Amino acid sequence: MSIEKKEFRPKIVAFCCNWCSYAGADLAGSSRLGYPADVKIIRVPCSCRVNPMFILRAFEKGADGVIMCGCHPGDCHYSTGNYYARRRMTLLFSMLDYIGVENGRTRVEWVSAAEGVKFSDTMNEFVEKIYSLGENVRLGDLRCRS
Amino acid sequence: MGSEKKQAEMIREISGVNPLKCMKCGKCSATCPSFNEMDIKPHQFVSYVINEDIESLVNSKSLWKCLSCFACVERCPRDVKPGKLIDAARQLVVRQKGQDYLSADEIPELLDPELPQQLLVSAFRRYRR
């Protein structure tokens, strides 16, 4: 059996709120603004639905980067959801940074339904960052690696 | 040099212009100071590249009549920039012949410090052989 060094293709999970960012991703799609296929989007009603647990779970299962997108502060479909999400994610990311996880693996970006370009640009940028960071070894469950 | 098709591709690559974006409004020709001296008019450059008739383009008078003033580049509403296309065609010719009008060593003496950079560069491109 030969061991081949596989080309690194990151796994990236994007949580997108239904009202702004998911629609922004749709707009990126209908405008044919490409970004790497490594990004997979999970639809949530609001950024405030994103539990830190989901993010850690993604890392545990082998994600190399997790990005959360929501409506711009002030534009939340539910008025205040993204304000809570902003605090939660700030604290969580700070904690991950504190325990030595590369800061670039997590990101929050506010993307409105009109910002297809921003969505695609953000994803391109984020994927590039993850490529530069390489495989996530600090948070993953090694058993999940194949 | 390769086929006409390849040349057209090279023009696209050098210029960074997508000629298919042209909506044929003619603003480039409207704005061109050398219009009357040109055999192929600025708005037609685009068609020659699309039709891959590079032979006519490189043999045209226009190739050397374009001042590279970039008025068409500035005003083009569609980002097509005919000035860049003709500039690219010129480069094809220049690259092919490879014989410069001046050698690099001769240049510094001829320089006027007041001369705008862009003029210098475009002059180079046209008179190099």
Added chain:
Amino acid sequence: MQELKDRARELLADGTVKRVLGWKIGDLPYNPEPAYFETEESLKDFVYNGFCGANLSKYMIEASKLDGKTMVCLKPCDTYSFNQLMKEHRVDREKAYIAGVGCKGKLDIEKIRKQGIKAIERIEGAGICDEAETLKIQTVYGEKTCAYADAMLERCHVCKGKEHKIYDELIGESKETADADRFDEVAAIEAMSPEEKFAFFQKELSKCIRCNACRNVCPACSCRKCVFDSTKFDSSQKANVDSFEEKMFHIIRAFHVAGRCTDCGECSRVCPQGIPLHLFNRKFIKDINELYGEYQAGEDTGAKAPLTDYTFEDAEPSIVGKRG
């Protein structure tokens, strides 16, 4: 201590309280344990000394369900926890008779052991009324001494103050013990490189045996059922099987108590593996203070908790990469 014992006897006798929640003598001189005393008779085992570090406020969750009042002995720092529990509707103020007990710093047997003092038979100077600055420790190998301050729990060096935030009566004197900055340890870690940080926590957390002592003792971890025991998140875990799970557990535990943790330090005190778990909670407290304004959980039952509050101008999460 005698004063406290007498008062407990009185309150039991006149029926003000049905039971007393305090500490009883352990099997070793340094391990008193929390206990209920329902009769004057049983009070003979009651003890209150430097080793009574246990925060009794969490016991009031269960005591609130019992008939009649419970006299609960709370040190100044414990009263923050009681307040926080009251805010969360977990304890019933009416069911508690709070004896605010004095504190001159609590002792850490590990610190004594670290000084090479082993096989301890008897300790003098740990009493609450003792003015002694040193502990006299009788061991199998003879008498040893140790400065009181050198044997104190880490948390007492960064004490929030000896003022009781809630009480029915105060018993006993306190002595200020704070002599270090509460966030120095956190700041030191923050200053490390990512590799050093990772190595530090990897080393500490790999000691975790998931005994759940931290969770069980924590007054903020008061959930009827912990998410790590429930099927709701597909996160129930019986044991650590990889290097990530304890990280996940401790991060989430700290996150769940963020803005609610009073920094009572019980988690670190009870950890059988000596993991400095308070470093997680204190990191959140430091961030909250820096980003959203000073906040002390349990100080004021009316204040909005930082994670259930926001301002329009809150820092963006990207600040994490920009600081320091």
Added chain:
Amino acid sequence: MQRIGVFVCHCGSNIAATVDVAKVAEMALMEPGVVHAEDYQYMCSEAGQAKIAEAVHEKNLTGVVVCSCSPRMHEATFRKAAERAGLNPYMVEIANIREHCSWIHKDMEEATKKAVILMRAAVAKVNLNTPLKEGESRVTKRALVIGGGIAGIQTALDIADAGYEVDIVEKTPSIGGRMSQLDKTFPTLDCSACILTPKMVEAAAHEKITIYTYSEVEKVSGFVGEFTVDIRKKARHVDMDKCTGCGVCQEKCPSKKAPSEFNRGLNKRSAIYTPFAQAIPNVPVIDCDNCIKFKTGKCGICAKVCQAGAIDYEQQDEILTEKYGAIVVATGFDTINLEKYDEYAYSQSPDVITSLELERVMNAAGPTHGHLERLSDGKAPKEMVFIQCVGSRCSDDRGKSYCSKICCMYTAKHAMLIRDKYPDVNVTVFYIDVRTPGKNFDEFYRRAVEQYGVNYIKGQVGKVIPQPDGKLLVQASDLLDNQQILKEADMVVLATAIEPNPDVRKIATMLTASIDTNNFLTEAHAKLRPVESPTAGIFLSGVCQGPKDIPETVAQAGAAAVKAVGLLAKDKLMTNPCTAHADELLCNGCSTCENVCPYGAITYEEKEVNDHGIREVRRIANVNNALCQGCGACTVACPSGAMDLKGFSNRQIIAEVDAICR
């Protein structure tokens, strides 16, 4: 265990060209719970929907995954199809393999791989789906129309005629909008005011319509059927009840230096003013920035001359709070700023004007009383040049990428009117394309050429150079003759691109309505739901949705009204069943969730629970399903995980995460 059917849509070639749909279906069969998988040309077609029904019946499906376009597009379609087949509609999930996959990736292998993963995530989620039932909410039988132009007026009239109360909120002192500024309308050349004014009067007189002019929407809360809106009635400083509209105040006002908004700044108006003679309401407002009384404290002439005593310098802004079931946005348009088009010398010469300014010049009530004259020297022009597509169809950042749609027709109108009234004036139109789709439109344009002798030249103008003698030198190309043209003109008219009213972004934000990169409001479906916003209860009327002319605007206004009436006619609405729910055995009763709920939907109750045999009374969170909108803020605030969101449960999302990271 669920019995799941997976349906992979080709979407013609939209998906199938980049994603191997058959492979996705084949891979689906390997997923747990999947008992049926197929691919089909158009899943959203009747035949496609029938396939779902058929499989539900034949394979006894309990769940359905459709791999297709965005759930924002067809989730409702497929849920209804499943419901008709007897399945709970919430047992359907969509894997978005078009917008999030086939449209953005080029490599077939890569796109197929991703589509499979998206399918797996959806299957993993459906495995944990539970049937959900919709709740009900009330409908307030009153509509709000934002904007009082022809779109807003027509929508309001149509809603009111159907028997429902309507409020119009208009930012300026009068309703009427852009149409009131126009002189004549194409292709019939009716006088704009003659057809608009009666509609304005009708709206003002309608017993079901309330008009708030000089007012703005300040805050919107609530949701479809029950919006609560704060309307700021800006201080007019004139008492609407007392004012008789005699106009003496405007005549006597000593401050006459403010540029007239109505005349596009071509002339001045007084500080106390009504924008135009036929304004409704015919009550002036005081422009505080230009009023001497407000600036210096001295003056007060208007108050002295007002016989009715209507002037009130102390008047303050007023905030009204009203409830509405539906909101129609009709915020209209403006012309773009020409700052970035210096080559046309708009800022250099007063004789270079926009078409909208020409409307005012041609209008009898305009700054020149309807005489065509140069604004620099008042001379009658002999040569007029019209430049088309100024700022429209631009792919650079100077202009707009879209066609403004109305310019070709109004330019033909202007050219025709000028040639008709001033036959000695030569009119030249430089065009790129003449776009005249519309009833009698091309005939109209041909008439301008054939009967009126308007000179149309294909070729854009490169630049306009003001000459020392006041003439304008126009340098253009004639593409058909392959000539460059230098032409002296007396006046140049720019067919300036139109853009949505700049305020629309703010309004869209308040309404949480989607807006596109050009600031046009997005419709729920480009073809099938053109007058609805994706946000329930918000409807679109007029140019705020996209460039259109008056007949189209009126048609859309009527359509928006019908959609709004369709909503108002309902007594109850079905509410989103994806609401939060507390597991009473896990709930600590800590109130954390209550503190983050934006709708006040969570209350606490003392409730007896049976926790594995232990009966006790506990403080438990209770979610009001009618109020809960399903944001999920509470679910994360809850430390014990007792609070969960139906349709987006913790386990469902984690299953998706796991499927993606697998």
